[in-house]
Amino acid sequence: MSGSFAAMQKRFDPFGVLIIAFITSVGGGTVRDLLLDVPVFWMSDLRTITLILVTSVFAMVFKSIEKNFKNTLFVFDSFGLGLFTIIGVQKGINADLHPFIGIILGTITGCFGGIIRDTLLNRIPLIFRKEIYATASVVGGSFYILLKYYTSISEEINQTFTILLIFTIRTLAVKYRWQIPKFYRFYGDGEM
Amino acid sequence: MSGSFAAMQKRFDPFGVLIIAFITSVGGGTVRDLLLDVPVFWMSDLRTITLILVTSVFAMVFKSIEKNFKNTLFVFDSFGLGLFTIIGVQKGINADLHPFIGIILGTITGCFGGIIRDTLLNRIPLIFRKEIYATASVVGGSFYILLKYYTSISEEINQTFTILLIFTIRTLAVKYRWQIPKFYRFYGDGEM
Amino acid sequence: MSGSFAAMQKRFDPFGVLIIAFITSVGGGTVRDLLLDVPVFWMSDLRTITLILVTSVFAMVFKSIEKNFKNTLFVFDSFGLGLFTIIGVQKGINADLHPFIGIILGTITGCFGGIIRDTLLNRIPLIFRKEIYATASVVGGSFYILLKYYTSISEEINQTFTILLIFTIRTLAVKYRWQIPKFYRFYGDGEM
Numbered sequence: 001m002s003g004s005f006a007a008m009q010k011r012f013d014p015f016g017v018l019i020i021a022f023i024t025s026v027g028g029g030t031v032r033d034l035l036l037d038v039p040v041f042w043m044s045d046l047r048t049i050t051l052i053l054v055t056s057v058f059a060m061v062f063k064s065i066e067k068n069f070k071n072t073l074f075v076f077d078s079f080g081l082g083l084f085t086i087i088g089v090q091k092g093i094n095a096d097l098h099p100f101i102g103i104i105l106g107t108i109t110g111c112f113g114g115i116i117r118d119t120l121l122n123r124i125p126l127i128f129r130k131e132i133y134a135t136a137s138v139v140g141g142s143f144y145i146l147l148k149y150y151t152s153i154s155e156e157i158n159q160t161f162t163i164l165l166i167f168t169i170r171t172l173a174v175k176y177r178w179q180i181p182k183f184y185r186f187y188g189d190g191e192m
Numbered sequence: 193m194s195g196s197f198a199a200m201q202k203r204f205d206p207f208g209v210l211i212i213a214f215i216t217s218v219g220g221g222t223v224r225d226l227l228l229d230v231p232v233f234w235m236s237d238l239r240t241i242t243l244i245l246v247t248s249v250f251a252m253v254f255k256s257i258e259k260n261f262k263n264t265l266f267v268f269d270s271f272g273l274g275l276f277t278i279i280g281v282q283k284g285i286n287a288d289l290h291p292f293i294g295i296i297l298g299t300i301t302g303c304f305g306g307i308i309r310d311t312l313l314n315r316i317p318l319i320f321r322k323e324i325y326a327t328a329s330v331v332g333g334s335f336y337i338l339l340k341y342y343t344s345i346s347e348e349i350n351q352t353f354t355i356l357l358i359f360t361i362r363t364l365a366v367k368y369r370w371q372i373p374k375f376y377r378f379y380g381d382g383e384m
Numbered sequence: 385m386s387g388s389f390a391a392m393q394k395r396f397d398p399f400g401v402l403i404i405a406f407i408t409s410v411g412g413g414t415v416r417d418l419l420l421d422v423p424v425f426w427m428s429d430l431r432t433i434t435l436i437l438v439t440s441v442f443a444m445v446f447k448s449i450e451k452n453f454k455n456t457l458f459v460f461d462s463f464g465l466g467l468f469t470i471i472g473v474q475k476g477i478n479a480d481l482h483p484f485i486g487i488i489l490g491t492i493t494g495c496f497g498g499i500i501r502d503t504l505l506n507r508i509p510l511i512f513r514k515e516i517y518a519t520a521s522v523v524g525g526s527f528y529i530l531l532k533y534y535t536s537i538s539e540e541i542n543q544t545f546t547i548l549l550i551f552t553i554r555t556l557a558v559k560y561r562w563q564i565p566k567f568y569r570f571y572g573d574g575e576m
Contacts, residue, residue, distance in 0.1 A: 035427060037423070101427055104433070119503060134399060
């Protein structure tokens with residue numbers, strides 16, 4: 001949906017919106033599966049594609065929902081980030097990789113779709129400049145790993161806690177306008 | 193060739209033109225093969241590379257052909273789109289995937305090279321804004337699947353029909369300036 | 385490090401700098417390994433990741449080193465290009481591919497990280513416009529192949545010679561401001 005809205009802002013035609021929405025949704029997980037050399041998740045199963053189609057068309061028909069349902073969208077988006085992060089970490093662990101690589105894969109799953117979307121829309125990915133988004137994913141992924149290996153709580157509770165944590169970080173970040181301090185531009189803007 | 197010309201417009205040096213041409217040509221098929229986890233088509237065979245080299249150098253030497261042979265280029269380009277779409281659909285079917293995924297792979301094969309080219313040239317991919325191109329690929333791919341599974345016509349005739357259909361759609365689209373209606377920019381241009 | 389500095393110029397936050405540095409460093413080798421369908425090099429081993437983390441943090445803390453150590457950075461960068469090119473060529477040969485494909489893989493390993501970095505930073509990759517960089521990689525890769533198949537010198541000496549050659553080309557290119565002649569913009573700047 002964030003893909004659909006971003007594309008609509010730039011006056012794309014419906015078909016372009018659909019392609020952008022598709023790439024935003026599956027981009028992160030696709031990169032993760034390619035890196036792991038496992039079957040790409042959306043190719044063996046029509047449900048993912050169908051879901052994306054439905055939400056995109058929904059977003060196009062009810063363009064005005066962006067304003068009215070901004071909070072609902074934020075909730076879904078944060079929940080999605082939590083879920084995507086966990087899936088990425090799990091897939092890494094299942095492939096017998098170091099937990100730290102698992103956290104990277106979780107962040108890729110959660111954030112790369114947005115990076116690709118912004119790049120295609122010809123803007124510098126927001127995540128690089130204002131990214132409590134990626135930070136929430138890294139913190140959540142690390143938290144999940146800690147609970148998994150150093151406590152005996154069940155997988156379900158761990159996942160719930162992780163999603164709640166990521167959700168809380170993002171909510172607080174937006175509410176209190178958290179922002180990681182930026183570098184000042186010390187140098188000229190010439191090409192390197 | 194479209195890659196070569198696009199790059200030359202931006203005052204690239206010959207070597208840069210070559211790299212852009214290469215990425216434009218093989219980009220879509222490479223993404224498809226990576227998704228399918230089959231050997232990447234241009235790596236086991238020098239003919240693809242050689243063909244790209246020859247046409248790029250040709251395009252660089254005869255820069256003026258862009259004007260004079262615009263129609264010829266359009267014919268080749270549309271023919272290529274048809275062929276690429278069919279190859280993508282076939283590779284998907286051969287991997288026992290759902291025909292709908294096959295159509296997506298066909299569109300990726302036909303269109304992703306141009307998306308990558310435009311992104312590298314720092315412009316919003318044309319296909320997202322004016323994309324009878326992608327539409328022709330989707331319609332052609334669907335048509336090919338329909339004929340394949342619901343009729344008994346031979347593979348050769350099916351392929352010929354599909355390429356003709358894609359060619360016709362693109363020709364009519366350009367001639368009558370078809371364009372899918374765009375979204376108006378309802379919202380501000382702020383970042384999301 | 386080039387990734388870190390490029391990102392800092394654009395006023396990114398530290399975390400964004402880290403992600404850009406990571407993508408710049410491993411981008412080329414990742415694309416190469418995906419194309420070859422071999423395990424992605426940085427995933428089975430924490431050393432690569434750790435090295436990138438350390439150099440990025442180092443670059444962030446000592447921002448001023450960019451000015452004072454410009455020459456040192458250039459030496460490291462050129463040495464890296466030589467090493468990356470050789471690794472790419474070798475991986476191609478080990479996969480029983482044609483040496484020419486090996487040279488392409490060497491160039492991809494050496495240059496794609498920078499292409500991805502520039503694309504993410506929303507600028508046309510420098511390499512397409514001023515690319516003694518890619519040329520040095522292609523020439524070096526070809527030289528390595530020639531020595532390997534047509535002479536009997538040892539692998540170590542071959543690698544040393546190749547790295548020296550790439551280093552020399554880059555140094556001379558910068559010193560004498562070599563530049564491959566560009567195409568003039570013969571056509572309008574309209575969209576294709």
